[in-house]
Amino acid sequence: MNEIGGAPLFFLEFGDIVIYFTPFTLTLFILALVFTVFVLVSRPERQIDIAFGGDAYYAKEISLSELRFRRFMSIACGLACMGAMVTGDVFDFTLFVSLVGICNVGIVAAVKSRHVQNAAYQYGLVALAGTVPMFSAAAMIAATTGTLSMLELAKGMILIPVAAKALLVLGVMGEGMAPFYAAKAEMFRAPGAPYVIMCSLSSLLIFLRVAEVILLL
């Protein structure tokens, strides 16, 4: 087996869907877990705006319902990340990645500001378009090799078309675009600091994992 992430430490089998931990995926899994716990326990930052031309400032209020929704979305995002890190099935991986995409849209879209919502909508369109190459890639891998299990594919018995790998990367790029939208100035006008971090972190993690998957196949 092509051990790109180190020797597998532990296998968890659900029928033919095998979850496995290598030193590489275990590290990413723990990182996702730690940040999910941070999101769970942290309180949102209250953004301070300074009134122009005076000494006054005011803190933005975040309504409880908005806070709850964004926290829920961040935790769901963390769970989806953890799933994407350790799954040993190509189709499950694509599903978890698209779940990360949906959660990122949700984290951003809960902010009741027109500009933020516009950015979230555009990102959502890209994420939705990203599912097309991603699912196509998984389907092509299943059709050409007859299996979706990464452990089987890693044996390198059958060649996977380069097009399928390229489409997989393209799809993950589409889903993981959140930080680029978060980099828009409008995003940082959005209050609620710990939650936006989850967008960036999840994208970083799924990019690291997809690199491993591509090298493994």
Add this chain to the structure above:
Amino acid sequence: MWNEYSIGLAAAFACALIGFLALVWERDDLHKLLLIDLVETASLAVIALIGTDLSEALILPGLVVGIAELLALSQIYLTKEGYQHHPVTRLNIEVMMRSPAPVIISAILVVYGIILSGFTGGGIAGLGIVFLLMSRSFSGDFHALEMASGISWALWVAAFFVFMFAPQWWYMALMGAAIGILLKVIAKMSLVGAMWGEPE
């Protein structure tokens, strides 16, 4: 080189490409959303090209993820554009008042769906109930329906655990899963039908 699979793949990707080209030129946000949904269908076609039982099992989650993103984005679109509650009266397809046609059509669909069973049957029976609820302005309490949906889903999951841990009981698990998914899809689709419009 050009076997059936390659031709099908080429056709599906050609469809996706046409959709993406339309997306490049489209400026209206709502139309963009609709076009992306269209492109999504091409990816389902690629999954369907696997042509085994596996493709059916993969289309289902693919479709669910697509619909979830579509629902989330349409909700964002509504808030973004500031659209508020639009009261919708009942779907007016009847020529005569109080004609029994919707009841008969729904009954046929429900019975046929129960005969089919499984996910497809659930879809068809659910469609029948959606149709009935849409053509009658029905307002009621949906707690029972939601509970039925939840319980049947639990039945479905329990059946899968039987598959995993006690494979010798596979026939019972198969029946449980089929009935569970039938009830679940019927209940879920009826809820969708009831959400069509609020009574004025």
